[in-house]
Amino acid sequence: RVKKGLWVKNFTFCHKEHLSVQLLPDDLPLDFVSAVTCQVCGHLLANPVQAPCGHLFCRSCILKYGRAVGGHCPACSLPCAPADLTSPAKAFLGVLHSLQLLCPKDGCGERVRLDSFRPHCLGHHLEKRQEDEQRSTATEPSLDSYLPVNKGG
Amino acid sequence: RVKKGLWVKNFTFCHKEHLSVQLLPDDLPLDFVSAVTCQVCGHLLANPVQAPCGHLFCRSCILKYGRAVGGHCPACSLPCAPADLTSPAKAFLGVLHSLQLLCPKDGCGERVRLDSFRPHCLGHHLEKRQEDEQRSTATEPSLDSYLPVNKGG
Ligand SMILES: [Zn+2]
Ligand SMILES: [Zn+2]
Ligand SMILES: [Zn+2]
Ligand SMILES: [Zn+2]
Ligand SMILES: [Zn+2]
Ligand SMILES: [Zn+2]
Ligand SMILES: [Zn+2]
Ligand SMILES: [Zn+2]
Missing domain, CATH: 3.30.40.10 (Zinc/RING finger domain, C3HC4 (zinc finger))
Structure with a gap:
């Protein structure tokens, strides 16, 4: 070569x-x-x-x-x-x-076909975003405890 | 190389x-x-x-x-x-x-996986032998007409 x-x-x-x-x-x-x-x-x-x-x-x-x-x-x-x-x-x-690629994401390690690799990685990306959102939601109550709460009604 | x-x-x-x-x-x-x-x-x-x-x-x-x-x-x-x-x-x-091979037999031209290629060709071989047998069977009556025939019984 x-x-x-x-x-x-x-x-x-x-x-x-x-x-x-x-x-x-x-x-x-x-x-x-x-x-x-x-x-x-x-x-x-x-x-x-x-x-x-x-x-x-x-x-x-x-x-x-x-x-x-x-x-x-x-x-x-x-x-x-x-x-x-x-x-x-x-x-x-x-x-x-149809080549099998190894997903490099920590904890995944799946073998993914080359033609499904982008969607697979997008999946990880969306999971991560969702986790991040849940994490920020999960911390909201403790934040809320410092704020006046509208009990509704 | x-x-x-x-x-x-x-x-x-x-x-x-x-x-x-x-x-x-x-x-x-x-x-x-x-x-x-x-x-x-x-x-x-x-x-x-x-x-x-x-x-x-x-x-x-x-x-x-x-x-x-x-x-x-x-x-x-x-x-x-x-x-x-x-x-x-x-x-x-x-x-x-899983490589696709082109069957070289006249009139076949099928694409056959490498790991099924031997059985596929064996199939052609058996077909041919069967045809040859049928052909010789088909010609037997005309041969038989020159031979004494055991009518059974
Ligand atoms: Zn070149
Ligand atoms: Zn993965
Ligand atoms: Zn490049
Ligand atoms: Zn390139
Ligand atoms: Zn070498
Ligand atoms: Zn063939
Ligand atoms: Zn060789
Ligand atoms: Zn060799």
Whole structure:
């Protein structure tokens, strides 16, 4: 593989949008991990497209790369213009979307399919917000005891 | 990848036992195909084992390779003794076994999971044998007409 400088990994600014390969079980064969990794940003492929050479990238990554560096494949340097990009085979997308990721949230540790990972994490986010709200509600009575209480009627 | 001479592909004598990567849909990304290919024989991985370097082989292939060539990985030359071989991650085996292969039989063209491919092909084999038997049964009356027939009783 072509060694990429940090500048390539950084100019796509996708670390908040894309998923890290570290979410995969850590015992997966390297060649397999590499086959589901964007050759530009190093994250798990997001909306992947395939170059004529067969290499895969996130659509947004290869377009940014093309504008910044030129119309060649970052992995093998063969020509790769935006018009040459195609959708990967359905059989491959099926494998990609059904990859099992390890939820990194403390106390969860569930294996979650890649295509359900965002909703799963949103679930944790909503749980946390709800807990925070309940916590603030739970502390209200003790606060209230310092305040005049309207007993109603 | 290390370029392997034909002698490596041939000394394993596995072409009748293992499945060709050409049974895969031909639009799959090359890196993905490579990740499910034995690094010794070039077939789809059969009973795969993983070397410490992370490369994968059919168990029988890497054992034959080790006896013939020595205890190193044929893909990256790192040390690889039989005792170092481990089973690949379950998540990977799940992907491998659920690969969809195209049945090459004339008039079939079904997509069949790798782990059902042998029974599927056995089905074709039995169909064919049955057809052959029916055909020979169908021709029997005309043969019989030249032979004395035991009318029973
Ligand atoms: Zn990315
Ligand atoms: Zn990317
Ligand atoms: Zn390429
Ligand atoms: Zn979780
Ligand atoms: Zn083989
Ligand atoms: Zn093999
Ligand atoms: Zn190796
Ligand atoms: Zn068939």
